[in-house]
Amino acid sequence: MTALKFLNILFxxxxxxxxxxxxxxxxxxxxxxxxxxxxxxxxKAGVSLAAFIILFGFNQALMFPDWITFLIAGLFVIIGAVLGVGSYRRVKHYGQFVEEEYELNKKK
Structure with missing residues (x-):
């Protein structure tokens, strides 16, 4: 199995x-x-969606090596990275309140 085929299957x-x-x-x-x-x-769903967008961009660049594909794949990676960073920051922020909210509502 070639490295290109393995990377495609992995993606x-x-x-x-x-x-x-x-x-x-x-x-x-x-x-x-x-x-x-x-x-x-x-x-968390936003982080997963960002991973999907980034991986899709990389897979397309791998499968169709052309300059226009690289341009579009680069846009996918940039958009996915921006979405992923913002979603990850929100995961960390709301993660602080999840346990506290659970404890407060468990007592009722």
């Missing part, structure tokens, strides 16, 4: 995993009633 597996995790966190977001948990799961 496809990672793309599928990030897509599945996106839907998992979106489902968790809709199923919870606690506000901090909703925002936390929404942010």
């Amino acid at each position: 496809v597996v990672l793309i599928v995993l990030s897509f599945v995790s996106y839907f998992y966190f979106k489902t968790k977001q809709f199923r919870t009633s606690l506000i901090a948990h909703k925002n936390w799961y929404k942010s």
Whole structure:
């Protein structure tokens, strides 16, 4: 198996995993009633979506090595990185309140 084919298979597996995790966190977001948990799961879904966008851009650049593909793949990577950084910061922010909100609502 060539290195190019191995990388393609690896990217496809990672793309599928990030897509599945996106839907998992979106489902968790809709199923919870606690506000901090909703925002936390929404942010985690954003990180998964960013990973999907970045991996898709890299996979397209790998499969179709042309200058226009590199340009578009670069845009995907930049957009995914911006989305990922913002979502990761929100995950860290809301993560502080998740346990506290759970403890406050458990006592009721």
